[in-house]
Amino acid sequence: MQEDFHYYATYCAAFLAGYNHEESLDVAYSAQFVDLCTRTLLAKIKGPSDAATTQMQLELMDARTDMVGLQDITRIWSAFHFLPKDLYATKPNCGKKYLDKYRLICGPNGDLVVKTVELAKDKPLQSVGIAMHVLADTWAHSNFAGTPSLVINNTNYVFYELFPEGDGYREVPITFVHKTSTPDDLENSIYTNSLYQTNENTIMNLGHGRAGHLPDYSFVRYKYLPAWGDYEELIKDNPSDYMKAFTQMIQAMKYIRGEYSSFQKNEYDMNAVEPYMDRIKGIIEKRQIIASEDWKAFGEDLSGQTIEDHKIDKYFDEYTNSTNKDETFIGKFTRGAMAHKGMVISEIARSNNKLAGIAR
Numbered sequence: 001m002q003e004d005f006h007y008y009a010t011y012c013a014a015f016l017a018g019y020n021h022e023e024s025l026d027v028a029y030s031a032q033f034v035d036l037c038t039r040t041l042l043a044k045i046k047g048p049s050d051a052a053t054t055q056m057q058l059e060l061m062d063a064r065t066d067m068v069g070l071q072d073i074t075r076i077w078s079a080f081h082f083l084p085k086d087l088y089a090t091k092p093n094c095g096k097k098y099l100d101k102y103r104l105i106c107g108p109n110g111d112l113v114v115k116t117v118e119l120a121k122d123k124p125l126q127s128v129g130i131a132m133h134v135l136a137d138t139w140a141h142s143n144f145a146g147t148p149s150l151v152i153n154n155t156n157y158v159f160y161e162l163f164p165e166g167d168g169y170r171e172v173p174i175t176f177v178h179k180t181s182t183p184d185d186l187e188n189s190i191y192t193n194s195l196y197q198t199n200e201n202t203i204m205n206l207g208h209g210r211a212g213h214l215p216d217y218s219f220v221r222y223k224y225l226p227a228w229g230d231y232e233e234l235i236k237d238n239p240s241d242y243m244k245a246f247t248q249m250i251q252a253m254k255y256i257r258g259e260y261s262s263f264q265k266n267e268y269d270m271n272a273v274e275p276y277m278d279r280i281k282g283i284i285e286k287r288q289i290i291a292s293e294d295w296k297a298f299g300e301d302l303s304g305q306t307i308e309d310h311k312i313d314k315y316f317d318e319y320t321n322s323t324n325k326d327e328t329f330i331g332k333f334t335r336g337a338m339a340h341k342g343m344v345i346s347e348i349a350r351s352n353n354k355l356a357g358i359a360r
Contacts, residue, residue: 001140002216005242007032007310008295010132012302013246016272017253021305023125027253030129030333031136032310034080037337045316047325050341051334053080053130065148065201071357073206074147078104078356079344080130080337081137082146082207085110087351100353101152102228104145108138108244109265112347117252117263119343120336126329127336128256132249134340139245140215143226143234144208147355148201154227155210161189162221162235174222176212184213186287218242218284218291242284244268276302 010031014024037053055063055076063069078084085107091099113135120131145152159176162169176193184191194209208215214222220238225231247268255263273280276298283294299307319330326335342359349358 001136002290003032003035003310004291004295005136005140005218005245006035006133008292008299008307009246010129010136010249011307012295012299013132013249014128014253015299015302016269017250018257018259019125019253021303024299024303025307026125026329027129027132029310029314030126030336031133032129033312033333034130034133034337036312037333041312042334045320045330047319047330048334048338051337052076053337053341060203060206063203065203068357070148070201071355073203074104074356075341075345077146077207078106078348079146079341080134082106082141082144083110083112083116083134083138083344084145084348085112085138085142087112087348087353098151100355101145101147101149103351103353104147104348104355105142105152105228106138106144106146107142108241108248110138112344113138114263114265115343115347116340117255119340121256123336123339124332126333127339128253130333130336130340131252131256135249135252136245139241139248140238141208142215142241143228143236144211144215145228146207148203148206150198150200150202150205150227152228153205153207153210154196155224156227156231158231158233159211159224160222162223164221169221171223174214183289186289214238217289219287239281239285243280246280246284247273 007028011024011028014027034053038056039049039052040056042049042052063073083106084104087103089103091102116131116134120127159174160171161174172189175190178195180192191212193212194204197204214220218238223233223235226234247270250269250272251267252263254260283291296307315329319325319328322328325331345356345359348356
């Protein structure tokens with residue numbers, strides 16, 4: 001997902017869940033900051049490197065691909081962007097080395113997303129934002145794993161975009177290019193993806209790189225052949241998934257706020273969005289590179305307040321100048337990030353899977 005959903009749509013979900021304007025901004029800032037909090041950034045503000053929630057491209061290019069390096073990558077990407085759905089999944093005729101990677105495939109409504117939401121309860125708003133980022137990405141990034149792997153994350157040349165037509169869909173072949181400086185061409189279904197490389201552990205095979213930004217666009221429907229699925233056809237309906245992500249975030253935040261006694265899988269607060277259903281569907285299904293302005297306008301109509309744009313350095317001075325960093329906004333974020341990462345790593349290790357190492 002992109003800033004449009006992690007920041008602006010998360011603000012909307014938080015407000016609909018009962019948070020006020022300022023609280024919703026804090027949740028939304030934290031959700032978006034998960035995509036920005038690198039070790040490079042933390043070094044700049046003298047924060048704890050273990051709190052990194054993502055890796056910038058240059059960091060990944062320099063990353064080691066031995067076991068220690070791969071564990072470091074997996075700890076970050078599986079914890080915050082590709083939360084595994086089933087750490088005990090089975091598949092016939094597979095060895096443990098393959099199964100360990102197979103079990104890291106991301107998907108919604110797994111046991112770990114319940115633990116993620118439960119961990120955020122009674123915690124600062126920064127932890128709520130982290131949990132909402134992770135929850136939302138289980139929908140967008142489903143079917144890919146947060147560890148470099150050709151045998152799991154690869155796709156082949158059979159890739160089609162699906163356009164609603166009559167009672168079905170019209171299939172248009174997708175063309176992939178590798179020029180990251182060129183924006184995706186939505187009109188002609190030309191998208192950028194990572195370069196195919198046969199090295200199992202190259203970062204080119206991390207997450208949904210082989211599918212480009214398709215998982216990050218709420219409007220797109222597509223079908224493709226995933227490597228982990230033995231190259232059998234899989235259809236991904238992002239508009240449906242993004243609506244579930246949005247309504248599940250509302251459900252989760254109502255639980256965190258104490259409105260519900262538990263957070264259950266496969267429950268979505270459709271009642272909260274019913275008055276706005278047409279508008280939300282319109283935003284989700286609109287073909288555009290990023291939907292920030294539409295989500296922002298919707299959020300401002302909901303609250304009657306101005307939603308400031310996300311400024312990465314909004315809380316940096318407070319943190320760097322404070323003598324009690326734990327009580328600053330960034331301090332609370334870093335503590336929440338480390339708690340969440342530790343929980344996920346511990347659960348992966350408990351499943352007898354060494355790909356994420358052990359919690360520090």
